[in-house]
Amino acid sequence: MTDVAGERTGVPEVAVPSVDVAPESQPIGWRHRHLLDVDGLVAADLELVMRTADAMREVLARPIAKVPALRGRSVTILFYEASTRTRVSFEVAAKNLSADVVNIAASASSVTKGESLVDTVRTIEALGAQMLVMRHGVSGAPYLAAEVFGGSVLNGGDGWHAHPTQALLDLYTMRSRLGGGPSGLGVAGRKVVILGDVLHSRVARSNIWSLTAAGADLWLCGPPTLLRGFEAWAGRGAAAGRRFTVTSDVSAALRDADVVMALRIQRERMSSGLLPSLREYAARYGLTAARVATAKPGALVMHPGPMNEGVEIAADVAAGPQSVITDQVTNGVAIRMALLYLLAGVSPAESAKP
Numbered sequence: 001m002t003d004v005a006g007e008r009t010g011v012p013e014v015a016v017p018s019v020d021v022a023p024e025s026q027p028i029g030w031r032h033r034h035l036l037d038v039d040g041l042v043a044a045d046l047e048l049v050m051r052t053a054d055a056m057r058e059v060l061a062r063p064i065a066k067v068p069a070l071r072g073r074s075v076t077i078l079f080y081e082a083s084t085r086t087r088v089s090f091e092v093a094a095k096n097l098s099a100d101v102v103n104i105a106a107s108a109s110s111v112t113k114g115e116s117l118v119d120t121v122r123t124i125e126a127l128g129a130q131m132l133v134m135r136h137g138v139s140g141a142p143y144l145a146a147e148v149f150g151g152s153v154l155n156g157g158d159g160w161h162a163h164p165t166q167a168l169l170d171l172y173t174m175r176s177r178l179g180g181g182p183s184g185l186g187v188a189g190r191k192v193v194i195l196g197d198v199l200h201s202r203v204a205r206s207n208i209w210s211l212t213a214a215g216a217d218l219w220l221c222g223p224p225t226l227l228r229g230f231e232a233w234a235g236r237g238a239a240a241g242r243r244f245t246v247t248s249d250v251s252a253a254l255r256d257a258d259v260v261m262a263l264r265i266q267r268e269r270m271s272s273g274l275l276p277s278l279r280e281y282a283a284r285y286g287l288t289a290a291r292v293a294t295a296k297p298g299a300l301v302m303h304p305g306p307m308n309e310g311v312e313i314a315a316d317v318a319a320g321p322q323s324v325i326t327d328q329v330t331n332g333v334a335i336r337m338a339l340l341y342l343l344a345g346v347s348p349a350e351s352a353k354p
């Protein structure tokens with residue numbers, strides 16, 4: 001990840017693939033066989049994902065929102081944790097590319113009979129899967145899957161660790177709204193605040209990599225108990241030329257912000273003693289209309305979902321004119337189409353791991 005910050009200025013022009021045809025039928029400057037996190041992506045990779053998602057959005061605007069690009073390819077979606085938007089948007093994305101899609105809910109599979117992750121992945125491969133989209137409650141599980149799977153693994157969220165497609169759709173949503181033109185990543189020099197339960201958030205961890213790589217002035221804000229360990233990370237980031245501030249001062253964080261992303265309080269991952277009460281959290285850190293008013297006029301309000309309205313975000317803010325939360329969901333399809341497409345064009349022999 002050392003090279004990214006240096007490349008942030010003067011993002012190179014990338015050749016956008018022609019997404020109506022199969023990815024392997026044209027030269028594409030993408031070398032990653034798996035998408036396990038965004039930490040290995042340099043600015044040119046981010047740019048290519050954004051430009052490819054633009055092409056996918058153009059496909060989605062057609063009367064028949066489908067291309068034959070992944071015809072004959074088999075995509076298996078294996079989720080060990082609950083999900084609505086990530087799972088459904090991967091499925092819609094794969095179908096829009098004409099792939100064959102198999103959905104496995106781990107709760108209804110042989111996993112409940114004690115089958116190991118490695119055996120499950122080998123079985124899925126033996127049944128013909130070429131691309132594996134997986135979500136797992138244990139950090140690192142997709143890395144293990146990538147070691148045994150012969151095709152491409154896309155991480156749909158692992159434990160507290162990473163959620164790369166969410167970070168990329170977040171970047172895409174910011175780029176679409178903040179401008180920056182067809183080239184450029186849109187967030188360079190912009191103040192982006194991630195507010196809430198950072199400690200348990202794989203969304204925050206992936207966004208830290210991609211937003212600082214894209215040149216954003218990133219602020220993490222929340223109660224000290226939910227920011228533990230991030231100051232050390234920010235220090236290392238600053239040493240590598242990234243702009244990254246960690247604070248519990250919500251007024252300082254929100255002042256003149258261009259983007260505010262609220263995160264869910266992850267009660268299912270929370271051990272006791274981290275928060276006095278949800279009511280107190282809402283009073284001190286909840287994203288209310290009064291707090292949004294201290295950011296820049298027209299600042300974007302984001303949330304990866306699912307939301308606990310009245311806790312980390314007020315209902316009127318979530319549904320208000322500055323909210324781009326629905327755009328995030330819609331853009332998730334274009335981004336996941338772009339990623340499936342780019343990864344499908346990489347053969348194991350030419351890939352740069354991961």
Ligand code: NCD
Pocket residue numbers: 085086157163166202203263264266304305306
């Ligand atoms: C998030 C997740 O599952 O990591 N949601 C999502 O994928 N959009 C965040 C959360 O659960 O709070």
